[in-house]
Amino acid sequence: MFAHNPPKKITIMITSKIKKFQFTPHSLSGQRLMEMFDLLLAHFGPQNWWPAETELEVMIGAILTQNTNWANVEKAIFNLKNKGLVSLERLVSLPIEDLAKEIRPAGYYNIKTKRLKNLINFIFVQYDGDLAGLLQEETDRLREGLLSVNGVGPETADSIILYAAKRPLFVIDTYTHRILSRHAMAGEEATYYDMQELFMDHLPEDAPLFNEFHALIVQAGKNYCRKNPLCEDCPLKQWGPQDNMND
Numbered sequence: 001m002f003a004h005n006p007p008k009k010i011t012i013m014i015t016s017k018i019k020k021f022q023f024t025p026h027s028l029s030g031q032r033l034m035e036m037f038d039l040l041l042a043h044f045g046p047q048n049w050w051p052a053e054t055e056l057e058v059m060i061g062a063i064l065t066q067n068t069n070w071a072n073v074e075k076a077i078f079n080l081k082n083k084g085l086v087s088l089e090r091l092v093s094l095p096i097e098d099l100a101k102e103i104r105p106a107g108y109y110n111i112k113t114k115r116l117k118n119l120i121n122f123i124f125v126q127y128d129g130d131l132a133g134l135l136q137e138e139t140d141r142l143r144e145g146l147l148s149v150n151g152v153g154p155e156t157a158d159s160i161i162l163y164a165a166k167r168p169l170f171v172i173d174t175y176t177h178r179i180l181s182r183h184a185m186a187g188e189e190a191t192y193y194d195m196q197e198l199f200m201d202h203l204p205e206d207a208p209l210f211n212e213f214h215a216l217i218v219q220a221g222k223n224y225c226r227k228n229p230l231c232e233d234c235p236l237k238q239w240g241p242q243d244n245m246n247d
């Protein structure tokens with residue numbers, strides 16, 4: 001489908017800690033993905049995700065951000081912080097209606113209250129309230145445990161694993177699917193796991209790289225690759241073939 005150019009050596013600079021390493025993609029897909037990464041990083045700069053002070057705050061944010069924008073999540077987290085509620089002990093004993101009141105700005109607050117409570121209860125029932133113990137679990141076991149919680153799907157679980165447990169698991173979201181399919185890197189019918197495999201089979205398993213890459217994709221999606229795409233100003237306009245602009 002694409003011209004077969006020899007693999008390029010690409011220098012990756014990641015986050016304010018300025019991790020630099022040389023990576024030579026061994027496949028055309030790996031090369032294309034790293035070109036995408038470089039274009040996005042050059043345009044947006046390091047994102048320094050996840051915007052949270054603690055692992056628990058990452059986990060709360062990962063639930064609250066479902067089906068809403070981050071500005072609304074920030075308001076809900078501000079409420080929780082303001083009342084000293086970003087604490088497992090406080091959250092586990094907090095009445096459900098009080099939690100719902102604080103997270104209301106995040107939208108779908110009744111559902112999200114239940115989901116947050118499910119996650120907190122899981123940590124208490126399975127790990128005796130020891131969050132560090134949960135996050136130290138081997139990655140597959142951690143993922144399996146998180147996915148067993150009602151209301152935690154693959155994107156939420158993988159966000160927690162990447163951004164709280166700092167393991168190299170690529171997070172896929174709607175923006176990733178839209179951008180990859182518009183650039184003929186994935187079919188419209190591609191599943192979450194198809195796309196996750198694409199990144200993980202062709203890139204080095206590196207948590208800082210996956211952290212930065214997903215954050216940059218979110219920026220591209222929010223700012224340019226909307227339902228009605230703004231290709232003219234997008235940093236990815238030179239990035240390979242484009243089609244399928246109707247989703």
Ligand code: SF4
Pocket residue numbers: 179182183220224225226229230231232234235236237238242
């Ligand atoms: S806005 Fe256009 S150029 Fe940018 S990622 Fe989407 S389809 Fe590609």
